[in-house]
Amino acid sequence: MAKEAAARRRTADELRHEILHAAAEVFLERGYAGASIDQVIARVGGSKRAIYSHFGGKRELFEAIVRRNSGRILGALGREEVVRRDVAATLLDFGMRALTILMSPTPLALYRLVVAEGARFPELARAFFDAGPGRGAAGLAQALREFQRRGEIRVSDPRRAAEHFIGMLRDDLHLRVVLGLRPAPGPREIEQSVRQAVEIFLSGCRNPPSSRRRETKGASP
Amino acid sequence: MAKEAAARRRTADELRHEILHAAAEVFLERGYAGASIDQVIARVGGSKRAIYSHFGGKRELFEAIVRRNSGRILGALGREEVVRRDVAATLLDFGMRALTILMSPTPLALYRLVVAEGARFPELARAFFDAGPGRGAAGLAQALREFQRRGEIRVSDPRRAAEHFIGMLRDDLHLRVVLGLRPAPGPREIEQSVRQAVEIFLSGCRNPPSSRRRETKGASP
DNA sequence: CCGCATGGGTACCATGTGTTACCCTTCGCG
């Protein structure tokens, strides 16, 4: 009885969860204005009534979706940017993780969505930024301060430097993927991009003084 | 007579131009799905028939808008990244111009729009990227090659390096403005950001080898 | 064993959308 009931009539939380899941799919792939309640209930199988009971309406459902995904997706990166080895290794590690996350489908779609609707949903934009890019930059900035304390790097504004580094990660490669001009890069290409970013970030590319660098063209294995 | 006629009945080109202008406003501020033909004709004063005569429909009008704005906005930067003075000055100049353009209202709205709809309008995304970020990166890459030829810098992949530099420009500051979390920065803040980006790009921030740098805190002996 | 509250499903509504058929004004030309 109870089992049958549970199978037929989903728990309220179950249903709510499924609605959130389906709504995320729909909103993330069609945008806010382009998505419709009917499409959501078409996927989740329930009825509109359920949506209007559990959430208030389209707007509230959308906000729930964005908040939920903002929080969960970038939580993996957030952690603490533990300052483990040397600067280069830490930056490489951070960059790899960040770029890998940024290039996966859901964060990409979420990015498109929030960029598109951010101006019309200010508190959502805030939540997204604080949970994602903001937290990432803050963590990295903290790590940079630690390295600066150790004397390994020298930077005037750690927070801004962190943002610059993240900016290098999220460069045209990310933009091209966001625009759908090319598929997401694989781990190898990600690593290549991150390595060059770390190289530039640490050593720059001015020639005379830093001529001690080993790569450039000649193969040093 | 002719004057009255011209005042009453706009030239076909006149009308077409006004439609494009109004449609740009509507699309850029409401997004593709959120915009409506009625809103466009409400601003331009004509009738829907005009739109469907001059353009094919909503989709075509949208494409015309994006193409037009993609071309005209970033044309100012495009030019040729003339390699004038030294690397730092050129990068600073390029960065200032690029960031100033990126932070002005229309390019911001266009960015939001294309990011949102890029996946659904692939050829538009391509056109936008080629006319804007792509051209900018290509120009800068060309300049970097020239500097590399002169021996002023040393970089393994100029194109990617150019993209990294542009990425540093378009970092969290740009994202925050795109999301509407803060107003666009003034010239002073832009210059500050660009300066640090140039500094990092050229010299990096690793401490021991490049201790010859003059800022940070202590005077370099 | 039966009535009742709960909540999810059906059907509907008002509205706004993109699009098109029709008509009238206005200009160019004989």
Added chain:
DNA sequence: CGCGAAGGGTAACACATGGTACCCATGCGG
């Protein structure tokens, strides 16, 4: 001076949307 044509304005339409009133099944209390 009259006529044909072209193009813009009016109005309608088919449709999809967000939102809601009604209804029925389900599980519990008396």
